[in-house]
Amino acid sequence: MTLQDIHSPADIKGLDMAQLQMLATEIRKALLAKLSRHGGHIGPNLGMVEMSVAMHYVFDLPTDKIVYDVSHQSYVHKMLTGRMRAFVDQSHYDDVTGYTNPDESPTDIFKIGHTSTGVSLAGGLVKARELTGGHGNIIAVVGDGSLSGGEAFEGLDYAATLKSNFIIVVNDNDMSIAENHGGIYENLRLLRETDGASQCNLFRAMGLDYRYVAGGNDMVALVEAFRAVKDIDHPVVLHISTQKGKGYAPAEADKERFHFAGPFDLATGRPMSVSEAPDYGALTAEYLLRMMKEDRSIVAITAGTPGVIGFTPELRAQAGGQFVDVGIAEQEAVALASGIAKGGGKPFFGVVSSFLQRAYDQLSQDLSINGSPAVIGIFYGTVAGMTDVTHLGWFDIALISNIPGIVYLAPTCKEEYFAMLGWAMKQNRYPVALRVPGTSVVETGRMFPDDYSDIDSYAVARRGENVAVIAAGAFFGLGEKVADVLKDRGIDATLINPRFLSGLDRQLLLELATDHSVVVTLEDGVLDGGFGEKVARFYGAMPVKVQCYGIKKQFADGYDYKSMLEANRLTAPQIVEDVMRMLG
């Protein structure tokens, strides 16, 4: 049997153990071939090869249902459920997304990409089966890293109250994206070391039945374990020890680097291209480490993604107790930062835009109501960032800027980012969020003030008349282009860097109204609830015309950046065309 012959799980049901093992070997080879050329989540999928095959061998989808938490480990599942071509035919690599996707197959139940949701969602399927009298096994597959998120805990806590079939597979590879952090990981280690026999057992303490499988990459052990729980009449945790990166020496050796990576040389594991360009993460880590040496109260915080803020294992070691990884637990990260700031420390929490969504209440309640002067760096908050529907960096402006009390700054370039960061870390009055401008570092060589305590004061970059362009953050460059093109058309536009996303410079806006008839706002995110709308409301009853530019409210998946800009009229020629029309 060749991989191309597998069109559905039915095609592997007749295989014997030896054939299943051969299949796993073929799959791993194909996976490595694709991933080395295409990039993707390498370690998580290599570790799941045997388990995925065994699950599809024992269970019967779509009657039985598997919910993959995060779902970045679902590649083999996709190969076995009608999507093999996207893994073995290079011209079809992009036919599938990197996460489960109901648009691709009825065997994918949810679109997910954030951690810690799988048990909760699968628990809903269990409850629905109870309510509607349905059939089939419900299986949630959750990684050990995901267990640090509060939603996973809430899901397990509720699962223990269910009274029917529910199989919770804990795929324990002893790694999050980086190494795990948190008290529960000592218990997972103890359970691995005692072959699941320890009386001290987190899952049993939560009221769940529990079984341990040491051979998470052993087909025979897996098939046996899944058969033993198939059609079980109550919730059970199947704790399975797997090896992240299994079967590829470089990925086994450097699990963090091979969690997610771009194309690499299969023979050596080396990346195909190494960018020499600086990135905001590395620059941020360098900056913070320098400050930490001068001020022992400074602490950098990550929620399971140290790489985002440039903290490599070496730099983490250098920072020592001044670096904290709370695990994938954004709520904890924000509340902890508030507590540290209240206690006289100086925390910087660096986080991916779409992951900060998990801490709205903590931003509001734990941080802002308490006025704790913590600093939050938001990375990939940009249309130029991740394009997966679950990872869009478009929504943070509406999320953060409408919470009273948080100062949300939008630097326009590297120099302004560090000027603002420097002020944010020094001041002791406000919770400050900083929106890292875009993905690639833009150096302007310009000088910026080191004081931003005049809250909501905008900076006028060029004072013209009639047309004003208020261009926030990474879109300031677009604003400059618009102003330049307008100049060519004989219009001397005013160009403004608002700097603050969280409030209006009322005095400046009023002043603009005296000799401007058109105001344009540009923001690198969704319009709804965003920055421009505040300007539109301010001018609502005045004769000034306002046109807001940003992304229309929507979810998009795997979009092309340029097309996305064009579709939202976010190019200089389109904006100038609109302005000329407004000027009549």
Next chain:
Amino acid sequence: MTLQDIHSPADIKGLDMAQLQMLATEIRKALLAKLSRHGGHIGPNLGMVEMSVAMHYVFDLPTDKIVYDVSHQSYVHKMLTGRMRAFVDQSHYDDVTGYTNPDESPTDIFKIGHTSTGVSLAGGLVKARELTGGHGNIIAVVGDGSLSGGEAFEGLDYAATLKSNFIIVVNDNDMSIAENHGGIYENLRLLRETDGASQCNLFRAMGLDYRYVAGGNDMVALVEAFRAVKDIDHPVVLHISTQKGKGYAPAEADKERFHFAGPFDLATGRPMSVSEAPDYGALTAEYLLRMMKEDRSIVAITAGTPGVIGFTPELRAQAGGQFVDVGIAEQEAVALASGIAKGGGKPFFGVVSSFLQRAYDQLSQDLSINGSPAVIGIFYGTVAGMTDVTHLGWFDIALISNIPGIVYLAPTCKEEYFAMLGWAMKQNRYPVALRVPGTSVVETGRMFPDDYSDIDSYAVARRGENVAVIAAGAFFGLGEKVADVLKDRGIDATLINPRFLSGLDRQLLLELATDHSVVVTLEDGVLDGGFGEKVARFYGAMPVKVQCYGIKKQFADGYDYKSMLEANRLTAPQIVEDVMRMLG
């Protein structure tokens, strides 16, 4: 010693055990006297009398620091820290808020009111002490009910990694607001029954040291227990069994009713006033129970606040498996609802506006990206609701309506609420959120359509000209008043019920532009990120003048409703005055 003589914890340091016990008796009496007249959190504070006295006897604030989770159980702490008058002198009852408040005393560290944040915030204080070389014990006091929230779990998980003094008091009264739900509560029960000796121990499994105290209302046992952990050099969980409502028979007998209540007759425990008026919670429960009997796939969900949606213990028993309390775990509630909807069930999750903040990511990722047709009822999303800074119902419009894909409906009265709820529960296409209109039930006797599938279609209540008033949800009544007053001024205004907070009726708005020069929007919430701003953006480049009415972005605490409306120009005369000015 009389209570009036206690001005600070120093005043109780010299007492002996007998005197401390007498003090507790006096405090309980004073508490009951105030609460019976004033209302408040009764059960939680009665249960904490001895523990609060013992903590202040053993620890030295403010060098030592106590962080109360939720902090509704901090009344006795307030009595002992300079605020006794607010509890013994009726004319000063309102000198203090119902939660810890740093504005009142340096012994209060945080303003908090949501559950499950205490361990995380206190953990931050511990980390800050480590960074800055500070001194003192850090104590977090967290109730068993709060443990079901994911943030509490994240906090405990991180706490286990700390290497210095941290005392986590688990105040276990075997109750949340209602009875507890979730697998962890079986473990708490086991620990109580085994006097803390069971090997199956949630806290130990999380890597934490652990001690059990059976006598949570026994002064001698408590003082001994606190002395034993004072200055401990690592994190420890002190699991203390207390009795909710302790020392007041009616509160011991009906813990749910006495969790929080208004004034009551001290002799009998009966409420001083029983409203005969219907409320939206009770009406919702009645409606859902009727539907449940016809459709077994319907399920009502609460996150630890069944009373909010009118599900009394009796009605919960009637609903059986069609009622789910996930514990105080809003993330789980939303994700579970999404899973249930995806599995063919029909979930209704009823939640207090400010508590839904804890599930932004679940609304976006688990629910909306997946298009799960679950229904969410938002209660107290109104300026007329709770006035505690931690419980403001102002922010849900910005929270929900800017997430793509969620249909957010704003009924204007009881009849429209049930018409919309009926449609929401029948349809299978959208996640639908319903904003329960205000706090008191408004019956209009009007008829409303039973179909809202024409998404974003607004309803024109009166067609006039020149001035249009778009009045959303509970503020529709205000819109009617404005239109009436304008009529008196000779202006025949158009009045619109937008019905949808999550999108614009572009066709109608364009049509209005042909014969209207002023458009006014009214919304029962904060302006920033809200409904009106979308209208302002839409008309930004048109000659129509737009004025948005709502609350200015701010946190307020204990405000007066009428003054709040006036300060935001939310009265009909003020709005009409503005309109006349805009008309010139």
